[in-house]
Amino acid sequence: MPTKSASKTRRTTNRETFPMPEDWLAQMRQPPPHPGVVFREQFREPQDPKISTRAAAARMGISNNRLNEIELGKRSVTPETAILFEAMTGFGATAWCKMQMHHDLWHAMQAAKKIKRLLPGEPFPTAAA
Numbered sequence: 001m002p003t004k005s006a007s008k009t010r011r012t013t014n015r016e017t018f019p020m021p022e023d024w025l026a027q028m029r030q031p032p033p034h035p036g037v038v039f040r041e042q043f044r045e046p047q048d049p050k051i052s053t054r055a056a057a058a059r060m061g062i063s064n065n066r067l068n069e070i071e072l073g074k075r076s077v078t079p080e081t082a083i084l085f086e087a088m089t090g091f092g093a094t095a096w097c098k099m100q101m102h103h104d105l106w107h108a109m110q111a112a113k114k115i116k117r118l119l120p121g122e123p124f125p126t127a128a129a
Helices: 021-029 035-045 053-060 064-071 079-089 093-112
Strands: none
Touching: 021 079, 021 093, 035 079, 035 093, 053 064, 053 079, 079 093
16 A cells, blocks of 8 residues: 655745746836727837728727727726727737736735835734724
8 A cells, every 4th residue: 555755745835836926027117008008009000001990999999089098098907998999900809908917917016115014924904993
């Protein structure tokens, strides 16, 4: 009968098993571009003749207001919008989602700099009664 090993290996959390935010993103002084701005500046406006916001929104089946807010960086690119952007541009939906994630993560990292850090093992703060 085979014997079990007395020592159990314990996995510790490190960069290989639990990646921290990417270093390049943390070092950026300016936020990564919003995917809506990239869509407008790299795909919609350079067309000859230029495609209007209204025409692009109609082609994608979304409201003009929604596309305008996305292009101004006031609204996030959802996975559904990323699929529509892919259909319009041929640039993969995954890339649009990653752009949005990097943009959001950079802003979250900036906000986190202002939050009191917890030491390992320290309990989470609770709301005062």
